[in-house]
Amino acid sequence: MKKRILLLVLFISAFSWGQVQLSEGTPTQTIDFSSTVTGVSNGAFTGTGFQATPTAGQLDSDAWAVTGLSDGALAFGVTRITGDYARGAVNSQQSTGGIYAHTGAPNSVANPCLMFQPSGSDFSPGTITLRIQNNGVGFINQIVASYNIFYRNDQASSNTLNFSYSTDDTSYIAVGALDFATPVAASGTTWLQEGSTPSRSTTITGLSIAPSDYFYIRWNSDDVVGGTRDELGLDDISVTASFGPPSAPVITSDLTASGFVGVPYTYSILATNSPTSYNATGLPAGFSINTSTGVITGTPGATGTF
Structure with missing residues (x-):
C-alpha cells in the first residue's frame, strides 16, 4: 500500500x-x-x-x-x-x-x-x-x-x-x-x-x-x-x-436593455476576468438578480426607465 x-x-x-x-x-x-x-x-x-x-x-x-x-x-x-x-x-x-x-x-x-x-x-x-x-x-x-x-x-x-x-x-x-x-x-x-x-x-x-x-x-x-x-x-x-491582486471585471454585455410590460424578462451580466459574484441596484419592482450567475429576471409591471 x-x-x-x-x-x-x-x-x-x-x-x-x-x-x-x-x-x-x-x-x-x-x-x-x-x-x-x-x-x-x-x-x-x-x-x-x-x-x-x-x-x-x-x-x-x-x-x-x-x-x-x-x-x-x-x-x-x-x-x-x-x-x-x-x-x-x-x-x-x-x-x-x-x-x-x-x-x-x-x-x-x-x-x-x-x-x-x-x-x-x-x-x-x-x-x-x-x-x-x-x-x-x-x-x-x-x-x-x-x-x-x-x-x-x-x-x-x-x-x-x-x-x-x-x-x-x-x-x-x-x-x-x-x-x-x-x-x-x-x-x-x-x-x-x-x-x-x-x-x-x-x-x-x-x-x-x-x-x-x-x-x-x-x-x-x-x-x-x-x-x-x-x-x-x-x-x-x-x-x-x-x-x-485580481484585475477588476469589466462588463461586456449590453449596458442598456428593454422589455415589455407583462412579459417575463431575463438579462445576463457578462464580464471579463471571471467575476466571483454579481449585484445590481435600482431594479424595478418584482425583479431580482442571482448574485452567483449574474442573471436578472422579472416581469415588468409598469413602463419606465430604471
Whole structure:
C-alpha cells in the first residue's frame, strides 16, 4: 500500500509541472529549443516528436498542442513521435510537410530552431499552442511575450505565422501587430531571421489569471499565396509575467436593455476576468438578480426607465 501511495504522489507531481511554469520567484521563462525547460522540452530539440514524458531531444506534449497536420492533431498530453511530428533534424530546404529541428546557420545542432514545412495537407492552415500555468501565489495581471521568426523564402508562395492568446483555450484574441507573412517572390534557400531579436514582442494587459490556472499563446499559419510552400521557424520564445491582486471585471454585455410590460424578462451580466459574484441596484419592482450567475429576471409591471 505504501508503494502505491508513493507512485500516485509522484505522478501528480510530474503532471503538475507539464507546461510553462511562471511564479513570483520565476516570472520569466525562455524556450530556445537548445536546453531543458522543465515541463516544456528535454535538451536540444532533435525533431523526434512530442510526449508527456519526453526523452532527450523531444518536446513535452503537456505544454504543446498542434493542429493542421495530416497525421492528426496533437492534444495536450498526447504522444506523437512518428511521421509529421518527428521529421528529424535538418540543415537545408525540405519538401515533406511536418515538424523539424532546423540545425543550419544561424542555428546549429546545439542551438536548433523549431521548424515547420507547410504543404497541401500540413499546417496550411495549422496552429501550435503553448500552455502556460500560474504557479505563483498572486494573480497574473500582465504577460510580455516575445519570439524570433525564421523562414526560408525558396518558393513563389506566401505563408503566415500570426500570434493570438487565450485564457480558456477556446476563444483566442489575435494580435494583428505581430502578423507575419513570407514574401511572395522567392529569394533563395538561405534560412533568414525576420527583423532583429526579438522578431516580435507584445505586452498583454488586463489579465486576471488565478494561481494554478492556465494561459495559452498560439501561432497560426495559413496560405496567402499557395503552391509549394516556404518553411517557417520559431525560436527564443520568452514569456514574463507580472503578479498582483485580481484585475477588476469589466462588463461586456449590453449596458442598456428593454422589455415589455407583462412579459417575463431575463438579462445576463457578462464580464471579463471571471467575476466571483454579481449585484445590481435600482431594479424595478418584482425583479431580482442571482448574485452567483449574474442573471436578472422579472416581469415588468409598469413602463419606465430604471
